[in-house]
Amino acid sequence: MCSAAARYLVLTCVIAMPAIVQAQTAAENKIADATAVLNAFTTDESNAIPTELLQRARGIAIVPGLIRGGFFVGGRRGKGILAVRGEDGQWSNPAFITLTGGSIGWQFGAESTDLVLVFANDRAVRNIARGKFTLGGDASAVAGPAGRHNTAAVTFQAEVYAYVDSRGLFAGAALEGTRLGIDSAMNNRFYQYDLETQALGPQTAETPVPARRFLLALEQASSARNPATESKGRADEEARTFPLDN
Numbered sequence: 134m135c136s137a138a139a140r141y142l143v144l145t146c147v148i149a150m151p152a153i154v155q156a157q158t159a160a161e162n163k164i165a166d167a168t169a170v171l172n173a174f175t176t177d178e179s180n181a182i183p184t185e186l187l188q189r190a191r192g193i194a195i196v197p198g199l200i201r202g203g204f205f206v207g208g209r210r211g212k213g214i215l216a217v218r219g220e221d222g223q224w225s226n227p228a229f230i231t232l233t234g235g236s237i238g239w240q241f242g243a244e245s246t247d248l249v250l251v252f253a254n255d256r257a258v259r260n261i262a263r264g265k266f267t268l269g270g271d272a273s274a275v276a277g278p279a280g281r282h283n284t285a286a287v288t289f290q291a292e293v294y295a296y297v298d299s300r301g302l303f304a305g306a307a308l309e310g311t312r313l314g315i316d317s318a319m320n321n322r323f324y325q326y327d328l329e330t331q332a333l334g335p336q337t338a339e340t341p342v343p344a345r346r347f348l349l350a351l352e353q354a355s356s357a358r359n360p361a362t363e364s365k366g367r368a369d370e371e372a373r374t375f376p377l378d379n
Contacts, residue, residue, distance in 0.1 A: 160323040164227065164343040166197035167214045168350050170247045174296055175354035181281040182251065182296060187355040192217040192252035192261070194313065196232050199246045211248070212316065216351060217258045217333055224348050226340055228332035229319040230261070234268075234311035251277060251294040261313050262333060268293065268311045 175181045187193070196213030214227040232248075252258050260266040268274050277294030320332040323341065330339040336348060 160229065160319055161341075161343045163197070163212060163229065163319075164214060164347050167195040167227075168347045170195050170197045170249065170298075171347070171350050171354060173247070173298065174249050175281070178281050180279050182249065182294075182354075183278055183283045184281055184355065186251055186253075186277065186294065187351075190218065190251045190253065190355075191255050192258035193351065194230060194232075194248075194250040194252070194261075196230075196248040196250075199232060199248045212319075213248070214347070215261060215313075215315075215333070216348065217252075217262070219335060221335075223336065224351055225333045226324070226330065226336055227344050227347055228262075229316040229323065231314050231316050232311060233314075247298040249277075249296040250274065251296075253292055253294065257292050262315065266313045268309060268313070 175187070192215060194213060194215040196211040199211035199213075211232045213230055213232065215230045216224045216227045219225055257266065274293040274295040275291040277296045315332070323344075324330055324332060327339060330337045330341075336345070340348075
């Protein structure tokens with residue numbers, strides 16, 4: 134009887150293992166994609182997200198490859214990651230998030246968009262962590278100022294600053310009605326139910342390597358001297374960041 138139960142347990146583990154590995158790989162790829170998007174949005178002197186905005190930000194969400202499209206009825210769907218700044222000023226472990234929503238308007242075509250949302254206060258971040266946050270409802274997103282050293286344009290009067298880098302056709306760039314939520318299932322798989330190292334919790338020695346790489350890139354992007362910018366060189370192809378249209 135025990136032998137049969139043991140064989141069943143082993144068989145179940147063998148069957149489940151590929152799905153677990155696949156989910157872990159998907160999570161790691163999503164963080165790698167988000168890291169690449171962050172670097173693209175912060176390494177160009179004239180079009181980058183201002184350093185001052187990142188230094189004072191309370192949270193940042195990055196959604197690589199957000200899909201939008203439709204004829205007259207538009208919609209959005211995507212997955213990304215969110216990091217928040219703790220009371221000690223350090224960035225938290227990234228959490229996986231989902232972004233969904235629809236809008237009705239004179240829209241056409243389809244668009245794949247890398248989206249970055251910079252949160253200027255704690256209220257918006259807390260609402261996301263609680264699993265309830267809607268742009269245009271809980272907070273409005275405005276076009277973020279551009280220019281790595283552009284301090285004059287950073288007013289902090291808005292709650293959320295949005296940046297997009299678009300590929301494809303789309304008329305309009307409204308985000309009203311977009312809902313952000315925590316992807317608990319992916320967070321549990323990525324952090325493997327570790328009670329010491331959790332999504333949106335403080336970094337620890339057990340923080341997974343892909344997450345640490347992202348956090349390092351975020352720290353560098355928030356510093357006055359960005360190693361990624363310095364190593365880029367003038368001869369490199371320009372990585373352009375386009376502020377969201379109002």
